Amino acid sequence: MSPIHVLDKYYLAISFLVILAFQVVGFIAAFSLQTDIIQDGWSALTFAFIAALTFGLGGTHYARQIVVLVFVLLWAVRLGGFQVYRIGKMGGDARFDDMRGKIASLAGFWVAQALWVFVVSLPVMVLNSPAISSPSDGGGNVPFGTSKDIVGIILWVIGFLMESSADFSKYYFKMGGHKHPKGAIIDLNVWKYCRRPNYMGEILVWLGIYLLVISPATDRPTPLSGSSRSALLGTVVSPLFTFILLMFLSGIPTAEKPTQQRAFLASHGPDAEDDEPLQPYHDQRESDPWTRYKSFRERTSLLIPIPPSIYRHIPQVVKRTILLDWGMYRFDEAKDGPKAIQEAKEKKERRNA
Template structure:
């Protein structure tokens, strides 16, 4: 029998556990001023919530077990990879400007609480008594429907894209003989400028679809149905964060700035003279998110790239405005 803890959807207990876990991570990271556990704490929190709700929910139907295992596999992979990456690099430059500021650094961790808890909602609700109570009178949740298969296929596709592309880029960055005047052009990175983000988005759409729980001899209450469909905020938040928050926006212009300064910055080495033209050619032929073969993407009209294919103007590096500012900042930094 499922254990009721604070509320029938497990919203309060999971919010409390997430808050406590993240604040513990913040205390350690702030005290020792290092980045080794920041991303690991975020990823591993998903594993903790999946296991916790599965065990206290005490409903080991196929859907509950499969969905929980998929989330735990995703969490283990991303937490382990991000920990390995930061151990190899030594620090995470995303936190250079906020690491020593208590309130800014705390703000990041508070945002991580909201991210973990909100994105975990489909599984939290599925494992809760609000859903499992429907099956206790002898009915059992139908599993193996076309919707279930669609969710598992989406998760598998997303997980493979995210895993393979992360490994490809990590291997490229660790190589000593990589060309410095060209972006990553190996594997999935030939087809997308941000394949791990695409994979993560697909993963969480798959989890949400899988966690929608039909039953064979019973129906969910209207409130339980609303909760399950309302958990669509999970994949939507993932999409919004990666497209408009901490994902693509924090990668596109900084990378463009790097290649621009290679060619036009103060004391730019002659061997990097073609870095900016190489990068602009890369932009023309490589989709920003959805993996598309360059031979198909390159000739597509600009209006299609900047609308349906998501390469919005906000991501564009303006050579005149952004380039001049980058050169001026580099000049000040060198003084």
């Protein structure tokens, strides 16, 4: 089957336009209905549609392309379905509390989501494009089963299982499916081995996809021209962008330090004196929330899964460098504490006014 050529030989323009159109429709629906339930599900649907669209347009259905398509569809259906279910059950998403009724803020979110889907989907788009996979356009195929294919599959499977387990375990924990006392810190399944397993899983998923697509550019003899080879290798921006996004922008920075701050305020904030001592839970024996979280932080890796019995003995310098538990993620009670307490007091005064 011959490929269908649309706008450019890498399917970048058509993919971007389709992604943008999807997000415009999603934005209009979310703002008109004032709902949070579609945001994450809509982005997952966009990932799935772009993978299927470029696969269909490309006209070549090599084993590598089929595996990548199946992996993206599985990831998108699992993530999108879970998020729609979770937000529907919880009645909303706190991330959108400050932007739900503000058209400019909400539009900015949907534009950012369009860019995220486009950049992360690059390996899939480019692999399926005529320039990479169509012999009549200077592309070609390398038989499936290279070392990079195998490593890519292994990383994707580990990442998919880790992210899925993390999401379901956290939801089960928060919704009361697992009985635990007030102040307990989740340490079920993969959460026992790192504090942000969902983010680690996401990083591994897209690193695995990248490794799966690049054999046509790296194996010898390569069937690709120099420019096509560079384009395929250049899709490394997908896993790099995922890593940067989760490490520096919307992932760990918005989750880790705020979580530690809440534990600190539970011990030292304006409402702390009203709380009763915490009850023991698994290895969590401390009765004070902040002391408990600090102990949990010192024995539990941030991102890379490591058994607590090993991690607690690793030198601090290694934890704060190689193991990524950088200072930007850590709440410093001496430096950050006074400001957090003052803000909490002001918030309480406004609430009681």
